[in-house]
Structures are given as C-alpha cells and as structure tokens.
Amino acid sequence: MSDIQEKKAAIAITLPDGTVRTFPCGSTGFDIALSIGRRLAEDALAVTVNGKAADLYAPVASDAQLEIITFDTPLGRDIFWHSASHIMAQAIEELYPGSKFGAGPATEQGFYYDIASEHRFREEDLRLIEQKMLEIGKRNSTLRREEMSRTDAIAYFKNVRNDPYKVEILETTLKDVDTVSIYHQGDFADLCTGPHLPSTSKLKAVLLLNISSSYWRGDSSRENMQRIYGIAFPSDKLLKEHIARLEEAKRRDHRKLGTELELFMLSPEIGSGLPVWLPKGAIIRSELETFLKEEQRKRGYLPVYTPHIGNIELYKRSGHYPYYSDSQFPPLTYHDEDGKQEQYLLKPMNCPHHHLIYSSKLRSYRDLPIRLTEFGTVYRHEQSGELNGLVRARGFTQDDSHIYCTPDQLVDEICNAIDLTQFVFGTLGFSEVQTRLSMHDPANQQKYGGTAEIWEQAEKDVREAADRMGIDYFIGIGEASFYGPKIDFIVRDALGRKWQLGTVQVDYVMPERFDLSYIGSDGQKHRPVVIHRAPFGSMERFIGVLIEHTAGNFPLWLAPVQAVVLPIAEEVHDYAKTIHAALIAAGIRAEIDTRNEKIGRKIREAEIGKIPCMIIVGQKERDSGEISLRRHRSGDMGSFTVPGLIDILKKEISERT
C-alpha cells in the first residue's frame, strides 16, 4: 500500500470534547479508546458513531463523531444488561436444554428474558443460573455479529436454533426488513439488532431477582411464558452498591413504614384494597387537604360535596360505564315500594356529579371560569393483582376539581392548573417529576369519544399550555383518557416504579354528553370546555409516594407528632407537664413520655418514631425555666425558653418548610 493511499484511508474522529484525531480507516472503537487510555479501553463497552450505537469492534470507515460508551452511561448500562440477558439465556439453555426464548431486553433496572421451558423455574434455580452465567463470563466468549437475509435467518432459527418465537418475530414484526443481525456467543445465538458487549468476560457480577410470568408478545390470549428478572455489573463492588440500594428501598417501602409509624392499615375483614387511615396517618392527610384547600381558595375554587353513589344512568350518560364497566364494583340494585328497579353505582369518579352542579342553573359567560372542587372518594374494582398498599387501592380520594370555562379561557386555565400542581409538588419537595403529555392513539380510534377535530383542538391546547409554562415534557401516545388528552405528573417510588400523581385533563366530550352550556355575550347558548385536574391525584397514592420520598421523616407541618417532651427523671414530671400543656395550647401536636425509662431510651424511641422535636427537660432546665431541644436526625440544638421554642416551631409549621 502506498503512502498516498494510506493517507487517503485515514479518517478524522471527533470526540465528545471536540478534539479531532486521525485514525487509519477501519479502526475500531476499541483502537480509538486505547489511543486515549488503557483504562478507557478496558471500560469501553461499545461506541456511538454519529450518535448511533455500534459494537466496540465494528470498523469505522469514514469521518465521524464518536463516543466511547462505558457502564457509567444509561446507554452503556442498557447494552451491558442486554448482553447479560443473552448470557442468561445461554446459561439457561445449557442447564435446561430445550428451553425456547421469547423476548429478552434490558430494562431501566436490569434485564429479563421470557422463556418457554418444560422446567418450572424455582428460586433455587436462580443461584445455579447465576453461577453458570459467571462461568460463561470466564469463558471470555466473543459476541460476534452476523448479518444475514431475513429468509436465511428464518431457516436458521427453524432448523439450527429450533426457536419458534424468533421465527415468529422474523415473520411478523420484521416482515419488511431484508437483512437482520444475529449475535453469536459460544454455541448460543440470538436474533438482535445490538450492539452488544465485545466479550462475555465483561460480566463480573450478576443477581437474578425473581421469576414471574408474562404473555408472549404481551397478549393475554397467547401462551404464558416464564420471565426471569436480573441485573448484572462489571464489578462486584457495583453489585454490592446495588444491593445496598435495594435494602434502602425496602426500608422506605410505604407499606412497611405505614405499619411501623401507624399511619394506615389494610384489613381483609374490611376488604382488599380499602385502606383505613389510622389517627397518625389521618393527620398527614388532613394537613395536606388543608394546605390545598387554602391554596385553592386563593385561586378561586368553589368547594362542593357530592354523594358516594350515583344512579347508573349518570355513568351511562357520561360514557364512563361502557368504557370501564369491568373495573367497577357491581351496581347496587334497589326496588322501591312500587317494585320499580333502580341501579346505583359506587361512584368511580366525581365528574358527573360536578357537571350536574354546573348545569343546575343558567350560566353566563361572565360567571366563567367556574372551578368546582371536592375531595371526592371514589371506588374502582381494580384487578386483584394490581393492588399495592396505598399507591393502588380500590377506594381512594381524589383532590378533584372541574373547571368550566370558555374556549378562550382554556389555555390560561390549563396553565393555572399546571402552576398549582407545580406549587404543590414544590412544597412537598418532589424535584424529580416527569411530565407526560398523554395523547390519543389515532390508530385506535374506538378507544376514544369525540370527533377527530375535537381531539386535534384539545391536543393543540394542551401543548400550547405546556409550552407556555416551560414544562420539560415527553409525549405518551395512547395514554389519553377516552374524553381527552392529559398532562400527567409522574414520580417514582422507592423501588423506581413510576406512578402518576397529579393530572390536568382537557375535556370537550363531557360538555356534549351533559349538554352543558353558558350564555355568551351574543345572548346565545355556547358549549363550555371542562378541565379535570387533581394536583395530588389520589390522597392515598400521593401519601404513599410521599412516605417513600421522605422515608417517613415528614416535615414539621406534616409530622403526626411534632414534638415529644422527655423528662429526665420523675422529679421534673410536673415541670415537663407544664411544657407539654404550653405546646398543646400553642396548637402544636405534642406528646409527653413519662415512662419510667432512662433518657437515652426515650430519645432512641423518639428517633425511631421519627418525631421531629424532642424537648428534653431535667433539673437544669426546670431551674432555669428553659428546655433543651433535640431535632430528629440532627441532635442537640441547645437551650430555649418556652415562648422562644414555640415561635420557632410555629414559624416552621406555617412556612411548610
């Protein structure tokens, strides 16, 4: 090869920091990583070339922007876990020959593979599979990419791999694709677009978490498969850290803390999915409700109360009944004295009641917007497998409001609702909130009410409001409710599962169904638009997530017990009681611990009980007429006079910090 040709064959690689380096044509990501540093080359899992992920050993043939991908990035973890799922499949194939493989992707927190096997997987099997996976890692097998035509791939999976699921994918999902890729490692091979790890040896630590079931292709009419979930790491240290995080999540679990802190209970004698608020939990809920009521009063909301049941005709009219009849409690059937039958539904939502309040009198455009609000308890017969403590219940209370406005006012009103939601989330310290614009799925039109024009308008309005509020959102196609698009505020629980809390929903459909109207400036009847909105969403779910978010360490304004007076010895009990009485008189939720125990013990139990303020009094405090304050998780704060203490606490409570 001549010099000239070599120069021509050089390629310019632009690295993420903007530096440009020259490499021979056909250099791989590994070569480039090695030229930067040995450590980086070791950590390198794959590359992106002009933003597109590729294998570490794929030759780069032209000038490109290139980034070395390591486990530290979301993409790196995704690739690592995806390869780990292949390695798990190989391990299962070796241990349980004849197993067939469905889908095996990486997830946000690891990976899974769906398996059809004669063998029923049990907990003990997971340890065996883990060992086999680590063994495959030690074999240092290359993950080799092979491209072949789709027809060849079908033949390959039919005859060589004998895997009907992969054949089905090739024949359906990929039917329009000419060339597909297959990744080989040792004797195992899988249909996969990749990219993958360069070698199985990157896998140094693995934890298989649980076995569950799934439907092939997520279709409940098709066969059940066994799904094994796991997570893997390039080092033992990272696995240990992950296990520590799992344990922390377990400690924060709202069901565990709810029992320990006596916030709520669930009892089969009352019914599954029907949470009961214990006195301490009821305080938290009541404080949150008061907080929102105050804020809504400032924002022009009008409180109403409506019954817990409603005539079934109401829900047929709203359109909810046909859409959701299978997730409602069965109707209550009632015969009056004349034998006439009526059916009532435990209300699954509040909107129809509010719509009837709206239409109970003639409304002028001058009255709008009208914002009706209620903490409305609703009942939905959620599938038994869905129930989960407070975050998924069958009876729950929505902080539900319906805003009736003119089309002109709509975007402003959506913005107001977004602002209120953000205010609520901000006050409660939720910083990692994702916002989803939940749009309809045009391919599934029968799921929705209303006309195409109405949907187009509603989605445009939602977008406009979200843009005006400067929200960083993502679009969820098919996530809309049947009557309109939504803006959903989503947070994660301790285990990383996502839950929708606040919501703002636009509705052009209900006003039609309920023939809602107002008299415009032209003296004619016009149709208002409805916004459904709930900043908390459900009080139960919100508090469930709040418990996990705070790990039970509630801010002072929400703490069920705000202060506990801890006398050091019996001789200061009388003094301690005067302090306790003064706190109670000041409206502070205070207790007193006059048990015959040492102060160390009383403090320990108050700390475990997550009581924000410990008021310690002994001989010294009695003589000086002061108290000693200890804050939960902070320690000794020094001495205060009683009025001084009360001022501090009342300020902190009223500021809700």
Place this chain on the structure above:
RNA sequence: GCUGAUGUAGCUCAGUCGGUAGAGCACUUCCUUGGUAAGGAAGAGGUCAUCGGUUCAAGUCCGAUCAUCAGCUCCA
C-alpha cells in the same frame, strides 16, 4: 384476572423426618431516678390465614378459599 411465591404472638422471624409452639423487639408489673439512640428482673401474649381431606397423630402432607408479595395485563 393470569403466572409464581408467601401466610406461625402487635412487629421481625425460627420451628429438622408428621408426635401437640419458640426467639428477639413491643406490651404489663416490680426494681432502678437517670443528661442526648436500648438499665435490670418477672409476667402475659397463639383456633400456626380460613375451610376441608389423608393419618393413631397435621404448623408440617394434599385440596379449595381468602389475603399479601413480584411480575404480566389494565388504569376514568
């Protein structure tokens, strides 16, 4: 609803091969009167989720039901 697992004292859990129930914490009483995360002693506490079956005998084996957990499906 589906697949799998689990259910023993208020809580966390042990209970071997089927032989009649155990610990720690919490609780009650007594002793101890103390200075910023566990003082000591004693006591009480159980229809082993429920119902049925096998067996001389069931917490233990089998079946059904209920509930819980993980995931799937669903979510106004």
